[in-house]
Amino acid sequence: MAYERDNIRSLSPYVPGEQPQDSKIVKLNTNENPYPPAPAVLEAVVGVGADALRRYPSPTANRFRLTAAEMHDLDPDQVIATNGGDELLRLAMTVFCDPTGSEESGGGGDVAGGIGETWPTYSLYDVLARIHDTPIVRVPLEEDWSIPLDFAGRLNNAGCRLALVVSPHAPSGRYESRDRLREIATEFNGVLLVDEAYVDFARDDALELIRGEDAMDNVLLLRTLSKGYSLAGLRFGYGLGHRDLIAALDKARDSYNTDALSQAAAVAALNSRDAARESCSKVVDERRRVGDELARLGWWVWPSDSNFILSQPPKKGPNAQAIYESLKAQGVFVRYFDQDRLRDKLRITIGTPDQNDTLLSVLTART
Ligand SMILES: *Cc1c(COP(=O)(O)O)cnc(C)c1O
Numbered sequence: 048m049a050y051e052r053d054n055i056r057s058l059s060p061y062v063p064g065e066q067p068q069d070s071k072i073v074k075l076n077t078n079e080n081p082y083p084p085a086p087a088v089l090e091a092v093v094g095v096g097a098d099a100l101r102r103y104p105s106p107t108a109n110r111f112r113l114t115a116a117e118m119h120d121l122d123p124d125q126v127i128a129t130n131g132g133d134e135l136l137r138l139a140m141t142v143f144c145d146p147t148g149s150e151e152s153g154g155g156g157d158v159a160g161g162i163g164e165t166w167p168t169y170s171l172y173d174v175l176a177r178i179h180d181t182p183i184v185r186v187p188l189e190e191d192w193s194i195p196l197d198f199a200g201r202l203n204n205a206g207c208r209l210a211l212v213v214s215p216h217a218p219s220g221r222y223e224s225r226d227r228l229r230e231i232a233t234e235f236n237g238v239l240l241v242d243e244a245y246v247d248f249a250r251d252d253a254l255e256l257i258r259g260e261d262a263m264d265n266v267l268l269l270r271t272l273s274k275g276y277s278l279a280g281l282r283f284g285y286g287l288g289h290r291d292l293i294a295a296l297d298k299a300r301d302s303y304n305t306d307a308l309s310q311a312a313a314v315a316a317l318n319s320r321d322a323a324r325e326s327c328s329k330v331v332d333e334r335r336r337v338g339d340e341l342a343r344l345g346w347w348v349w350p351s352d353s354n355f356i357l358s359q360p361p362k363k364g365p366n367a368q369a370i371y372e373s374l375k376a377q378g379v380f381v382r383y384f385d386q387d388r389l390r391d392k393l394r395i396t397i398g399t400p401d402q403n404d405t406l407l408s409v410l411t412a413r414t
Pocket of ligand 1: 078130131132133134169213217242244270271272273274279282283284
């Protein structure tokens, strides 16, 4: 006897990258930062006293909000702390999208009220939309992974309530300009969520869209400590945007959605962001080197503003899947997506110079 709702029964859950436990493995498959978090983060965790654990934490992660607001030159009521950036995505769908029955669930609803996304994109979006039972509208990216000019128009025609744009984009690494994002937000009738999970490795960010005189009232930015701050294990992210959007999200979150340990760690992480910036800039240097080396081996490399690169192996050699398997057999994990437009490519996270050298020497040996 199945008791769950139809959309849950038919759901294919999110498939995370493999998490092998063997520390000898060169793990370049889930876009973690290869450098440790700032020492102050660990000190802050250790410094959380028994009393702070005995009591409930600040429901809104108040110290974190104040710290993030000051750092981004925003007001504290423009910040919401979440259990990883992923919780912000779930909240945004709960708050802005109608659970009218997605086509995939056989719910028979039309496409109005749901999310609009580019294709390809972060695969968690579809899973969350199906859980919420809200329709999904996909707009294929152009050849160069740029967003089509009629993106917002198509979403408006379909009645989408929430547009999800990743910049820098995953899995291509492409940076979308702030001006282009402003155009989309201006034209779109719903809320535009710009997923800036990889912003710490990018040339610039989209903060200006929500700050100052020209601030847009329909833009949310997603931030996470998982990538730039080397804290994927912490589960801490946050949203930034107009205070009315943040207030709406705040109503729908769990009563204590972030815990005392992670709040303390997150405050310390932002306060020691210079250390994080240093590790990001090392990753950016290596991104250039790995890209150049891959190109020298005949791979096609798309320009990336992230901590990974999307790359296509030379046509004459073994295909991407075969290379993925053979790298894995030799203890080097990269990400392969068996998906249209991606199955002839690999997404490679940038590691330490040593890890990258291992990857490159395995690839060189086989060509
Ligand atoms: C990593 C990531 C997130 C958020 O991840 P959390 O670990 O939940 O903070 C959001 N969007 C994209 C595209 C990501 O890669």
